[in-house]
Amino acid sequence: MAMKANYHTHTARCGHASGTDEQYVEAAIGQHFDVLGFSDHVPWPYASGFTHRHVRMGIEQLDEYVSSMRALKRRYAGKIELLIGFECEYFPQYMGWLAEMKEEKRLDYLIFGNHYEGTDEGGFYFGNAERAEHLRRYVDSAAKGAATGLFAYMAHPDLFMRRYPSFDENCRAAARDLCQICKQNNLPMEVNLHDRYRLGEANGEGYPNADFFEIAYDAGAEIILGLDAHEPQEIADPREYDRAMAETARFGGRRLERLSLRKA
DSSP, X not given: OOOOEEOOBXXXXXXXXXXXXXXXXXXXXXXTOSEEEEEEEOOOOOTTOOOOTTTSOOXXXXXXXXXXXXXXXXXXXXXXXXXXXXXXXXXXXXXXXXXXXXXXXXXXXXXXXXOBSSOTTTOOBGGGOOSHHHHHHHHHHHHHHHTTSOXXXXXXXXXXXXXXXXXXXXXXXXXXXXXXXXXXXXXXXXXXXXXXXXXXXXXXXXXXXXXXXXXXXXXXXXXXXXXXXXXXXXXXOOHHHHHHHHHTGGGGGGBOSSOOOOOO
16 A cells, blocks of 8 residues: 655644644544644744734744644654644745754755745735746746755645636746756655635636646656645545545656655
């Protein structure tokens, strides 16, 4: 039987998720996951004092988050492998802080969620991409983020399809460029299974996008499944994970079952 792992799990601290940390763990054990990684949105130390509480925890919650994760690791040792991480953007002025924080807190991994350009204090949200110019900016930001070497994989690389009206030639070019960027930087690309963007909330085609991953398959890219869970039920319900396993079986060994990570 293939290993069952999910590295994309949020907590209620981000302001748009629900459930306790332990409920996510119990749900994963109930579905026979071997590995569960928590990767809530990183709390950037904004120099301006900016807060984005419906998107990410405050910086003052960072230590409590890590402490909670470590306590769960101890409590559930032998039942499931629990990992501590964050989902992060490429915000140039904070990359040094991110690298230092990762080492100081002995995090297991970081994933690259390229949501905003430059910063979310006022930067463009790439999920609102509607023009070719937006796609070029998204790819440029992705290239710079990938080159930092900080990240274990790229979350929802097809985020730009959340609002983009159709998968046109500009999208195909962006997809090809993203595949090359990820291959060059040894970053698997996530097939994101969070349901919101396939249930009518987005105005475009949404993600995961079949055309995007057709290009990823042809390009020889590596992929990984990510539940992007925002409530324990998204882990407890096996249907999305099982369907994605079937749909991506043709990637064979290029669909990673687990990441090779430093143990904290």
